Amino acid sequence: MLIYALKALKANRLKTILILISLIFSISSIFLISSISNGIISMYSNLLKSDGDIIITQAKISDTFFSNVDIKLLEKIDKLKGVTKASAIIVGASPVESLPIVAVYGVTKNRFLNYHLEKGSYPEIKEVLVGNSIYNSLKNKNTIQIADKTFTISGVFKSDIGFENGGVVLNIKDASSIFNKSASMLMVNTNFGGNINNLTKEIESLNPDIEAKSTQNFVDNYNQFKIIKTSSNLIGFISFFLGLLGIVSIMTITINQRKSEFGIKRALGISTKKIVFQTILESSILGVFAFISSLIISNIALYFIKNSELFHGYVNGEISSTLAFYLFICSLLMAVLGSIIPAINASKTDPIILIQGDKI
Structure with a gap:
């Protein structure tokens, strides 16, 4: 099944490249936005934690x-x-x-x-x-x-x-x-x-007129940190759905061009589940490859941002293992959700219509 999925991707090179670009752009955007916001929070937290178990501010x-x-x-x-x-x-x-x-x-x-x-x-x-x-x-x-x-x-x-x-x-x-x-x-x-x-x-x-908190409690409840996290999550959410929309559009065109292939498979008795599974497997391969590419690109970008004289160290990013795992799941979800709807639509169509080349 994996070999067939790779062959299908190779046979549709242009669409495969377009899907990859869409995935990499979206995932890299989420990586950079999330890691930079985490980096800012981490830097200010470390500054506060560097010397003090208790922080006292105006109430x-x-x-x-x-x-x-x-x-x-x-x-x-x-x-x-x-x-x-x-x-x-x-x-x-x-x-x-x-x-x-x-x-x-x-x-x-x-x-x-x-x-x-x-x-x-x-x-x-x-x-x-x-x-x-x-x-x-x-x-x-x-x-x-x-x-x-x-x-x-x-x-x-x-x-x-x-x-x-x-x-x-x-x-x-x-x-x-x-x-x-x-x-x-x-x-x-x-x-x-x-x-x-x-x-x-x-x-x-x-x-x-004062308020005293443990440093950890202060960091966990600092309003500016909450605003930064909420903003980055919102932008990441938008990037995810923009990427998903692009993948759905490209996958719909790709599957529409493969309607004869699906029709022949249905005529040979291959079940709808197997056709959908193969399409999901193709997208999952792209999702994993896009995640790895995005991780590499983001690390390179963050290195240059951190060492750029333009930012003087104020902008720094941290890609934690938690963030990487979260975005790995997002990559697969984006790829699978982007392919499953057009795949189910195509696989349920009558094979005679598909073979004849009518519109899905």
Whole structure:
């Protein structure tokens, strides 16, 4: 049966190529959209998880960019039992030279060690630490302007997190004067095995205007992550059905051209189930081949996107085993559903009509 399916595909080369192109385009689109959205979520999650078991933000805020927490709370939090380290960070963005937007991180001094120095030193007041990918694109490698303030570049750091590697780090006092806020978030490290739920309640009792969550809970419920996931799923859903529509159209034309073949098979006593099964097998072969091709193409595309100076590390993609499995099933579904309707339609038609060449 497999040999016959391969022969049938070879005999209809043009239609086979068109179906493959349609499948590869659709699957690659879903791969890239899903992997890039997962990559963005993963990068920001890793940034948050890099230093802190508990994240404190302004209560009832939709995004950390709008959060404003009193940095003076660090003194009280440091005194709580189970706290090993408390730090603060301001998250913002600003144009730098020809770059339209660059991530800006204002941090307390006890967070500087999170940034691996390539050269130079950690920044003092009116100095900044610049991410490797941004530094390479700067014309002026001595000073940098953020908003209406000019800072001296004290050093260069490298990070595996694209958002950080494509950003600048400065003292939180300087960031506070730029973005007019005390802190976007407070990050708290706890003793191993400590009761995080009890500690979050203690922290929230310090000020009615804050909200404390475990880092994992914060990541799982962050509104922006939900929006990104929903958007990527919707676009992927549209790509799936556009691909399915294209396959149905091409398969209908292909099977219509093979009506005499189906008529002869029916006249020889071959059952409808066998005819439909062979057609599905042909499409399944195309689905598997298209999946493998799309996986290779997507990995190549993601490699160039990740290493492109144009994106400075802000766009990164991750193809997880779960995503690959999900899209493998989607590839087969797209191929099978695209062929099964025209195949059933053709196989049920009277063989005499098919042999005569009338329209299906």
